[in-house]
Each structure stands twice: as structure tokens, then as C-alpha cells.
Amino acid sequence: MLTRLAYRIRHQLERYFPEQRLFLKSDTETRFIRLRPGTQVVAVVGGTLALAWTIVATALIMMDSIGAGSAREQSVRQQALYETRLNALSSDRDLRAEEAARAQERFNTALEQVSDMQERLLASEDRRRELETGIDVIQDTLRRTIKERDVARLEVDRTTLALNEQVGGSTELGRVADTVATLEILTGALGATAEERDEVLGQAEDAREETREIAAEKRDLELRNDAIFAKLEEAVTISMEPLDKMFREAGMSPDDLLNAVREGYSGQGGPLTPISVSTSGGKLTPEEVRANVILGGLDRMNLYRIAADKTPFAMPVKDSFRWTSGFGYRKDPKGYGNRMHEGTDMAGAVGTAIYATADGVVSYADWDNGYGRLVKIQHEFGIETRYGHLSQIRVDVGQRVSRGDRIGDMGNSGRSTGTHLHYEVRLSGTAVNPMTFIKAGKNVF
Incomplete structure (x- = not known):
């Protein structure tokens, strides 16, 4: 019974895939390779599967590429919308x-x-x-x-x-x-x-x-x-x-x-x-x-x-910038796991002016391994602000500064992956979220 079924299957295959012979001739002898119907079917099925896999992979790659482009365009639109909102908030603050x-x-x-x-x-x-x-x-x-x-x-x-x-x-x-x-x-x-x-x-x-x-x-x-x-x-x-x-x-x-x-x-x-x-x-x-x-x-x-x-309610950056990292636990940009980020990062162009956010006295103005070029300002009520990764420091230790005085330029010094300002606010030595002060003062200043 099985022999008869196999015979019928082979007979049907021979109608579409007749037996082929591939001759190989050399100087001394001639040989041939017999391609049976079953072998031809396996080759055709394998080629078809390979072609289908190639088409599907190509489609997936193209879809990823198109999706990545849409994500970038959406990110650009969101950034433009965010900058427009920041400009409106700045105008409202000035008003x-x-x-x-x-x-x-x-x-x-x-x-x-x-x-x-x-x-x-x-x-x-x-x-x-x-x-x-x-x-x-x-x-x-x-x-x-x-x-x-x-x-x-x-x-x-x-x-x-x-x-x-x-x-x-x-x-x-x-x-x-x-x-x-x-x-x-x-x-x-x-x-x-x-x-x-x-x-x-x-x-x-x-x-x-x-x-x-x-x-x-x-x-x-x-x-x-x-x-x-x-x-x-x-x-x-x-x-x-x-x-x-x-x-x-x-x-x-x-x-x-x-x-x-x-x-x-x-x-x-x-x-x-x-x-x-x-x-x-x-x-x-x-x-x-x-x-x-x-x-x-x-x-x-x-x-x-x-x-x-005497309280840091003002913004340290007045030119165009982008928020890149907030206060709290985050994935370390250097790949060292999740770590506490004790400030907020504002990315802008090299040399962007950095301003003091409140009246105070400069307590530190030098290089720090983690912060790079760092400025610390001691304010009243036990408040301290820090400005890290500067490209240039424009104040000296002991110098008294007022809100809005330029204290340095934005840079990429220290442990940094790009040009930005690392801004911290500390109360009695403990780091707090700078956005708390910035948001509280946005309707007054």
C-alpha cells in the first residue's frame, strides 16, 4: 500500500519535475549528476522559503527605517512645541x-x-x-x-x-x-x-x-x-x-x-x-x-x-536650550547602571552664558573631577547652588554676586557626554529638585 502511494506521488512529481541529468565532462572522462523529482522539489521549496524570508526581512527593515524617521520627526515637532511653550512662559514671566x-x-x-x-x-x-x-x-x-x-x-x-x-x-x-x-x-x-x-x-x-x-x-x-x-x-x-x-x-x-x-x-x-x-x-x-x-x-x-x-528662583540659562535630564534616579550615561542625579541638565551651544540665580558669595570656582569646571555659590537661608561642566569660569572665590550676574560659560568639561549645564540646588547640604524653585518663581520673575 505504501509502495503504491509512493509510486503515485513520484509519478505526479515527474509530470511537473521530470528527472534531469547534469553532465560534467573532463579531459579523461564524463560524469553526470542525476536530479530526481524529489530533489528538485526540495530545491524549489528551499529557494521559495529563502526568497520569502528575504522579502519579509526587507519589509521589516524598511518598516523600522520608516518608523525611526517618523519618531525623529515627532521628536522634532515636540521639541519645537516645547520651545514655543517656553518662549510663551518667558514672555508671560517678563510681563x-x-x-x-x-x-x-x-x-x-x-x-x-x-x-x-x-x-x-x-x-x-x-x-x-x-x-x-x-x-x-x-x-x-x-x-x-x-x-x-x-x-x-x-x-x-x-x-x-x-x-x-x-x-x-x-x-x-x-x-x-x-x-x-x-x-x-x-x-x-x-x-x-x-x-x-x-x-x-x-x-x-x-x-x-x-x-x-x-x-x-x-x-x-x-x-x-x-x-x-x-x-x-x-x-x-x-x-x-x-x-x-x-x-x-x-x-x-x-x-x-x-x-x-x-x-x-x-x-x-x-x-x-x-x-x-x-x-x-x-x-x-x-x-x-x-x-x-x-x-x-x-x-x-x-x-x-x-x-x-537671595533665593534661587531665577533661570541659570536665558538663551535657547533643551532639558536633557531631570532630578532623580536615572540610567548612568556612561553605562554604570542606575544612579542618583542630584541636579537638572540643560543642553545648549558651547559658550552659552550662565547666570547666578540669586544673590550670594562664590564659595568654589575651580576644577572638580565629576563636575569639571565648577562654580558654587552660597546663598542665605542655608541654600547653595552649583553650576557644573563649564567651559570657562568668570568669577573668583569670595566674590559677591547678584541675581543675573554672568558667572561662566556652558561647556563639556568633566564627566560629561556633551555640551550642557549641570545645575544643582542644595538646602543645608542636601540636594533638592531645582525645578521646584524654577516653577515656583515662574509666575513672579
Whole structure:
């Protein structure tokens, strides 16, 4: 049965693959190789499989190549989109900084207006008191004059009675002449007294009118002061919120920072000291209380500004760059397994300017095996920043720098695979994520 099946299979194969002979002739003999149908089938199947494998491999290689090109194009598009977003954030940051500067100017202008109005209010108060004193003096003079007039009338009556009762020593005509002369003198004195009284009454009425005008002007000043105080209180409140939020997002206590700054800047006096009253032991008016509250808010904002200048909220690179590695565990670029990366990397062109992110003192500016050319800056509140892999160092140890001062150039020194800046922030010697400070300050600076 098996022989018959094999025969049929071989017969069918011979119809499509007849037996072939390959002759090999040499100088001495001739040989041939017999190609049976089964051998031909195996050769055809093997060739077909090899061709199919070649086609599939070629297709896979082409698909990988096309996929790699698409990935590169997608990466380029994502990088362009990221750079556009960074530019927008930078523009928004500049706009907010400009708005903060304008708000500070408005604060200063409003403060000058409040001071001027306060001086005018105090001057008007002094003038009102002087007028009240003058009115009291005029009223006392008027009362004294009226009393003198009444006394003079009584004296005239007594003199007239005495002249009428007088007998002897003079003629009737002489007595009449003396009486008339006396009456004329008294009448003149009474007329002068009446004129002086009328003049004093007129002065008193003028003083009352001026007092009413001063009171109305005082009310107008109080209304204007109330409007200015309300705007200043609102502006101080609105401007304080982003500063509080910035320090809290950075993981720092605003109150502790302000207390530390206040201890270092504890001098008294200046435009932000509380308003003092001019009267000895007097009680503060509501306007003076509100002004002191506003000045306290402005003083807190000034302390915030000092603390912000000494805290690394700014960017160390202002030119175009690309984020290449963040803070945390990562695969070592030199192939030594997973290791902790204690900073963030920003890749850019060789020589890109590197700037100090806060006020401080340069504590190290030299070569370090891992960092290459390294700059360390010691800031207030136990904060230190590090700038590694520089191509050139532009500061010296002990030099005091401010935010935005150029301290070096981007390079590829030390343990590095390409041109970039390795930027670190350390709190009390412990490395923290620099992006915490950068993100916290992006809406303020």
C-alpha cells in the first residue's frame, strides 16, 4: 500500500519535475549528476522559503527605517512645541515682572499722595484750632466790651443825677454846658464801643464761615483718603498672594524667611516706618491705623523682595536650550547602571552664558573631577547652588554676586557626554529638585 502511494506521488512529481541529468565532462572522462523529482522539489521549496524570508526581512527593515524617521520627526515637532511653550512662559514671566514694577511705582506714588494729604490734613487741623482760639479771644473781648459799655451807662446815669442835684458853685447855664459836654463824651465812647462790637461780631461770623469751609475741606480729604486707602489695601493684598504662594511651593516657610530677613535688616527709620502722632500721648486716628497697616504690608513686600533676591528662583540659562535630564534616579550615561542625579541638565551651544540665580558669595570656582569646571555659590537661608561642566569660569572665590550676574560659560568639561549645564540646588547640604524653585518663581520673575 505504501509502495503504491509512493509510486503515485513520484509519478505526479515527474509530470511537473521530470528527472534531469547534469553532465560534467573532463579531459579523461564524463560524469553526470542525476536530479530526481524529489530533489528538485526540495530545491524549489528551499529557494521559495529563502526568497520569502528575504522579502519579509526587507519589509521589516524598511518598516523600522520608516518608523525611526517618523519618531525623529515627532521628536522634532515636540521639541519645537516645547520651545514655543517656553518662549510663551518667558514672555508671560517678563510681563508679570513689568506689572510688578508698575505696581511698585503706583504704590510709591500713592504713598507720596497719602503723605501729602496727611500733611495738608494736619495743617488744616492746626489752622482750625487757631481759628477756634481766635474766636474764643474775640468772644471774650466782646463780653468785656459789653460789660464796659454797661458800666459806662451806669456812670453816665450817676453823673447826670449828681449834676442835677448839685447846688451852688456854678450857674444853671454852666451846669447845662457841663452836662452836654459829658453826654457828648459818653455818646462818642458808646458809639466807638458799638462800632468795635459790630466789627468783632463780623470777624466772629467770618471765622465761623472759614471754620465751616475748613470742616468741609477736611471731610473731602477724608473721603479721598478713604478711597486711596481702599485701593492701596486691595493692591497690597493682591500683590502679596503670589509671593506667599511662590515661597510655599518651594517648600519654604514665608514667616521664617521674613523673620530671618528682618533680623538682618533691623535698622529703624525710612519711608516705611509707622506714622507717629504729633500730640503727646495722643491716640491714633482710624486713618493713621489704616496707614500703618498699609505700610506694614509694604514693609512685608519689601522683605519678600529681599528674600526673593537671595533665593534661587531665577533661570541659570536665558538663551535657547533643551532639558536633557531631570532630578532623580536615572540610567548612568556612561553605562554604570542606575544612579542618583542630584541636579537638572540643560543642553545648549558651547559658550552659552550662565547666570547666578540669586544673590550670594562664590564659595568654589575651580576644577572638580565629576563636575569639571565648577562654580558654587552660597546663598542665605542655608541654600547653595552649583553650576557644573563649564567651559570657562568668570568669577573668583569670595566674590559677591547678584541675581543675573554672568558667572561662566556652558561647556563639556568633566564627566560629561556633551555640551550642557549641570545645575544643582542644595538646602543645608542636601540636594533638592531645582525645578521646584524654577516653577515656583515662574509666575513672579
